[in-house]
Amino acid sequence: MRLPRPRPRPRSLAGQLFAMQVVLVAAVVAGCALFAYADDRDQAEETARRQATATATAVARSPSVVDAARSKDPTAALQPYAASLTGDPGVTFVTIMAPDGTRWTHPEPDEIGRTYLGHIDAAQRGETYTETYRGTLGPSVRTVAPVFDRGRVVGLVSAGITVDRISEQLGKQVTALLGMAGAALALGGAGTYVINARLRRHTHGMNAGELSRMHDYHEAALHAVREGLVMLDGRRRIALINDGARELLGLGDDVVGTPVAELGLPASLTGALLGAEPRVDELHLTADRVLVVSTRPVVGGERRGTVVTLRDHTELQALSGELDSERGFTQALRSQAHEAANRLHTVVSLIELGRVDEAVDFATAELELAQALTDRVVDAVGEPVLAALLLGKAARANERGVELVLTPDSRIDDGVLPPALPARDLVTILGNLIDNALEAARGTHAARVTVTARADGDGGELLLRVADSGPGVGPDDHDAVFERGWSTRGPGRGLGLALVRQAARRARGTIELGRGPDGGAAFTVRLPLGGHRAAGPAGATAGVTAGGEGEAP
Numbered sequence: 001m002r003l004p005r006p007r008p009r010p011r012s013l014a015g016q017l018f019a020m021q022v023v024l025v026a027a028v029v030a031g032c033a034l035f036a037y038a039d040d041r042d043q044a045e046e047t048a049r050r051q052a053t054a055t056a057t058a059v060a061r062s063p064s065v066v067d068a069a070r071s072k073d074p075t076a077a078l079q080p081y082a083a084s085l086t087g088d089p090g091v092t093f094v095t096i097m098a099p100d101g102t103r104w105t106h107p108e109p110d111e112i113g114r115t116y117l118g119h120i121d122a123a124q125r126g127e128t129y130t131e132t133y134r135g136t137l138g139p140s141v142r143t144v145a146p147v148f149d150r151g152r153v154v155g156l157v158s159a160g161i162t163v164d165r166i167s168e169q170l171g172k173q174v175t176a177l178l179g180m181a182g183a184a185l186a187l188g189g190a191g192t193y194v195i196n197a198r199l200r201r202h203t204h205g206m207n208a209g210e211l212s213r214m215h216d217y218h219e220a221a222l223h224a225v226r227e228g229l230v231m232l233d234g235r236r237r238i239a240l241i242n243d244g245a246r247e248l249l250g251l252g253d254d255v256v257g258t259p260v261a262e263l264g265l266p267a268s269l270t271g272a273l274l275g276a277e278p279r280v281d282e283l284h285l286t287a288d289r290v291l292v293v294s295t296r297p298v299v300g301g302e303r304r305g306t307v308v309t310l311r312d313h314t315e316l317q318a319l320s321g322e323l324d325s326e327r328g329f330t331q332a333l334r335s336q337a338h339e340a341a342n343r344l345h346t347v348v349s350l351i352e353l354g355r356v357d358e359a360v361d362f363a364t365a366e367l368e369l370a371q372a373l374t375d376r377v378v379d380a381v382g383e384p385v386l387a388a389l390l391l392g393k394a395a396r397a398n399e400r401g402v403e404l405v406l407t408p409d410s411r412i413d414d415g416v417l418p419p420a421l422p423a424r425d426l427v428t429i430l431g432n433l434i435d436n437a438l439e440a441a442r443g444t445h446a447a448r449v450t451v452t453a454r455a456d457g458d459g460g461e462l463l464l465r466v467a468d469s470g471p472g473v474g475p476d477d478h479d480a481v482f483e484r485g486w487s488t489r490g491p492g493r494g495l496g497l498a499l500v501r502q503a504a505r506r507a508r509g510t511i512e513l514g515r516g517p518d519g520g521a522a523f524t525v526r527l528p529l530g531g532h533r534a535a536g537p538a539g540a541t542a543g544v545t546a547g548g549e550g551e552a553p
Contacts, residue, residue, distance in 0.1 A: 049141055051091060055143075056128070056144065059094060060146060074104040082105035083107070097156045119131060124153060126146050127146070130143040137162055145158075228242065238258055238260070240256070248310050251263065289312060294308070294309045382415075390453075397449060402441050403446075406453070412455040417455065428500065441520065444471075453465075456529065466522070467523075472520050473521050500523075504527065512524040
């Protein structure tokens with residue numbers, strides 16, 4: 001059984017273009033050579049006519065020729081003179097004849113006395129006539145001019161150049177022309193080869209069909225990928241961007257060719273895109289998104305650009321914040337259960353010892369202490385998510401030896417917050433602010449965190465303020481405190497306040513940094529409630545005011 005012969009692979013695009021260009025160059029050079037040959041031939045014949053006309057006219061006007069025409073033996077006087085006028089540089093022959101065409105001179109003496117071969121009618125009428133005619137010496141370009149004596153035609157002069165001599169001169173020119181044409185063809189072929197070798201490297205030897213399919217697959221994959229994809233050229237300009245990247249970065253349709261530095265992205269994200277080293281899963285913040293950014297340089301002998309992938313981490317970050325809050329609340333409840341068990345054992349032991357009154361007093365005091373903050377939070381905060389968050393943070397503060405105080409003017413009734421204000425944003429804002437405050441206040445004298453949560457439901461605003469008794473934030477760090485990566489607690493921190501500012505921006509709110517009543521930092525967030533709507537990528541801003549000292553993780 002014979003296996004089918006494999007189909008030959010189509011010639012590469014570079015090979016096809018090379019063959020086409022070689023044929024085109026050869027055709028152009030051949031056309032130019034033919035045109036030059038025809039032009040040279042016409043010029044050679046025209047030059048021969050002019051030379052023959054000039055010679056015949058000059059001889060016809062010569063006084064010696066006129067005198068010889070009157071003599072009894074014109075041949076004796078004119079034959080040497082006619083012979084002296086011919087040669088390689090000049091005309092091939094000069095024939096002087098009687099008015100009836102009888103030759104007085106001829107390059108071949110045997111032809112003297114015979115009738116001139118050619119047309120002499122015009123010359124007999126006194127006109128100069130030029131023609132191409134086959135005579136005794138072969139085809140020639142000849143001119144016949146009349147010899148006048150006192151207005152009467154007394155003789156005729158014919159001067160001519162044979163076609164063989166014209167062809168010989170033309171042949172020398174054609175040889176030079178062919179040499180130049182060959183050099184032009186070789187130079188054009190070499191240039192075409194160099195250009196197509198470069199094209200072959202850039203197209204990796206693929207043919208037109210393969211390039212077309214690759215383009216189709218490229219376009220389909222580019223628009224099908226949900227993650228953001230950006231390709232930068234060697235000059236850090238956007239060479240390619242898909243729909244997902246436009247949405248994640250908040251860019252328009254006309255950004256291709258724009259330098260990264262002119263896109264108006266946050267400084268940290270711009271630095272990541274402009275960096276020369278590869279990056280893997282770095283977290284960066286835009287106005288309203290948390291992005292995971294990975295970059296990889298494209299290297300092929302030289303740096304050709306960078307491939308950037310973007311993934312939206314906003315929802316996951318928010319869920320992680322909620323999960324952390326729930327985890328902290330669960331740990332706090334476990335700790336409280338453990339402490340409750342210890343206290344219960346103490347009460348049981350007192351009863352066993354017969355000290356019932358002391359047991360009742362101890363149980364009552366512990367119950368009142370544990371219930372006071374819970375009652376205060378439940379009574380003041382009707383929003384269940386915020387109430388649960390505050391109770392969890394209170395338990396965590398108790399574990400760290402920090403007193404968490406809810407101010408008396410705090411009040412958020414259930415149903416006041418609009419549905420358009422996501423609970424996860426409130427968890428992000430208040431949870432991060434309290435965590436930062438706990439970190440700042442821990443270890444200080446009279447460690448305290450003061451929380452204010454107040455909502456005005458009549459078209460007003462939601463106010464969330466968290467103050468601590470920590471050392472505060474220096475004046476030089478007021479602008480940097482909200483940037484990703486700023487932290488006084490070591491590397492790997494510094495995301496909380498950046499997320500707070502981002503959540504405030506989404507809610508079209510503001511965040512202020514000032515000094516708290518205990519001397520530490522006080523962060524105040526104001527979110528509009530009346531006519532509230534979630535902010536989109538464009539135009540979502542949050543005012544940031546530094547009015548004193550504060551603290552951030």
